[in-house]
Amino acid sequence: MEYILTILPSLLDGLKMTFGVFILTLIGAIPLGIIISTILKTDIYLLRWLINGYVWIMRGTPLMLQIVFVYYGLSLAHIATLPRFEAAVVTFILNYAAYFAEIFRGGLQSIPEGQYDGAKVLGFTRWQTLRKIVLPQVTKIVMPSVGNEVINLVKDTSLVYVIGLGDLMRAGSIAAARDVTLLPYLLVGLLYLILTAVATIVMRRIESKLNFYR
Amino acid sequence: MLEIKNLSKKYAEQTIFKNLNLTIADGEVLTIVGPSGIGKTTFLRIVAGLLAADTGEMQLNGQDLDLSGERTGADVGVIFQDFNLFPQFTVKENITLAPIMVNKAAKNDANDLADQLIDQLGLADQSNQYPFQLSGGQKQRVAIARALAMKPGILAYDEPTSGLDEESTDRVIGVIQQLKSQGVTQLIVTHDLQFAQAIADKTFDFGTDVER
Numbered sequence: 122m123e124y125i126l127t128i129l130p131s132l133l134d135g136l137k138m139t140f141g142v143f144i145l146t147l148i149g150a151i152p153l154g155i156i157i158s159t160i161l162k163t164d165i166y167l168l169r170w171l172i173n174g175y176v177w178i179m180r181g182t183p184l185m186l187q188i189v190f191v192y193y194g195l196s197l198a199h200i201a202t203l204p205r206f207e208a209a210v211v212t213f214i215l216n217y218a219a220y221f222a223e224i225f226r227g228g229l230q231s232i233p234e235g236q237y238d239g240a241k242v243l244g245f246t247r248w249q250t251l252r253k254i255v256l257p258q259v260t261k262i263v264m265p266s267v268g269n270e271v272i273n274l275v276k277d278t279s280l281v282y283v284i285g286l287g288d289l290m291r292a293g294s295i296a297a298a299r300d301v302t303l304l305p306y307l308l309v310g311l312l313y314l315i316l317t318a319v320a321t322i323v324m325r326r327i328e329s330k331l332n333f334y335r
Numbered sequence: 336m337l338e339i340k341n342l343s344k345k346y347a348e349q350t351i352f353k354n355l356n357l358t359i360a361d362g363e364v365l366t367i368v369g370p371s372g373i374g375k376t377t378f379l380r381i382v383a384g385l386l387a388a389d390t391g392e393m394q395l396n397g398q399d400l401d402l403s404g405e406r407t408g409a410d411v412g413v414i415f416q417d418f419n420l421f422p423q424f425t426v427k428e429n430i431t432l433a434p435i436m437v438n439k440a441a442k443n444d445a446n447d448l449a450d451q452l453i454d455q456l457g458l459a460d461q462s463n464q465y466p467f468q469l470s471g472g473q474k475q476r477v478a479i480a481r482a483l484a485m486k487p488g489i490l491a492y493d494e495p496t497s498g499l500d501e502e503s504t505d506r507v508i509g510v511i512q513q514l515k516s517q518g519v520t521q522l523i524v525t526h527d528l529q530f531a532q533a534i535a536d537k538t539f540d541f542g543t544d545v546e547r
Binding site: 236241243254258261 | 383384385407408409411412413415417418419420421422423432433436437438465466467481482485
């Protein structure tokens with residue numbers, strides 16, 4: 122118990138980093154994913170082609186590789202030198218936005234054409250139709266899949282250790298190596314479980330709130 | 336009054352109709368009949384502004400209506416076969432949404448008008464229900480109320496009796512006649528000849544009255 126109390130502050134520090142990456146990624150990736158999913162429906166071929174390429178790369182390569190590339194690669198190529206934390210967050214947002222875009226695209230496709238027709242003959246503009254009629258329905262449809270991604274994101278945040286960011290996982294590793302015990306890992310696992318449990322409860326709440334209609 | 340002149344539409348090499356001319360006087364009920372798949376719904380979608388015509392003109396109460404498929408506004412009220420109600424809104428919200436968002440009507444005015452339409456169409460008990468809680472006939476009356484709330488120059492129905500039982504069909508006949516007595520101009524696409532006979536002032540047969 123005493124040992125737990127001595128390593129807990131460093132683990133909680135790591136937890137802060139993990140939570141920071143998690144929240145900032147959600148704040149950035151969900152709106153970006155919505156925007157990208159609407160572009161995936163555009164008639165402009167070149168734009169659609171570019172966005173499809175982006176989604177393909179983001180979903181087709183390991184997130185860890187992308188983090189390394191953004192942090193070290195862009196700097197070595199003299200394109201941009203981002204601080205570690207910013208590099209990690211930018212990569213996570215770009216990566217998760219691609220997944221969210223695919224989820225939202227599926228959601229958009231499942232909205233019947235009749236909803237657009239119904240809105241159009243009432244005089245709604247395209248933007249009003251999207252915002253007031255289509256997106257609320259899409260939100261309800263995609264919520265279970267978004268929930269899955271949110272849980273994945275909690276765990277994926279541990280990948281930031283590759284560029285030396287002190288997240289929860291890294292704090293645990295340091296303690297485990299230093300004190301030659303697995304106990305820190307056990308605590309790390311417990312903290313991740315708490316995080317995913319909270320995320321699950323929040324997502325369930327949102328889902329059931331959206332269940333007032335069918 | 337709705338006037339349609341020289342309206343034509345073809346898909347690839349198939350002419351759906353050409354040189355179609357049609358006039359509906361104020362307060363008149365015109366039914367468009369003909370077998371399924373003959374182009375009645377295509378015609379209705381063009382009238383509704385959802386589909387582009389190849390050629391032709393359309394005037395509603397002396398004003399030209401866009402036929403390019405890019406029409407704005409709600410001059411033609413449409414009651415779709417599947418109603419296309421917005422599932423996340425209550426009956427009343429379905430009716431007030433467009434007046435508030437599109438016409439920028441004051442909330443109170445939109446609510447008053449909706450209450451009036453809800454009463455008129457016998458939906459008082461359903462006012463706060465969601466579309467999934469309604470029967471087909473009730474959904475249809477919500478769709479009618481929603482269209483009327485935008486004060487359109489004409490109401491256009493696509494197969495209003497499909498999927499309705501006898502009782503609901505009688506009820507929609509009553510609604511159409513009631514609206515007619517209030518001077519609402521109505522265009523009704525149907526393949527149900529008995530129904531067409533019961534309500535029509537004039538019938539246009541898409542099978543025989545159309546050039547192809």
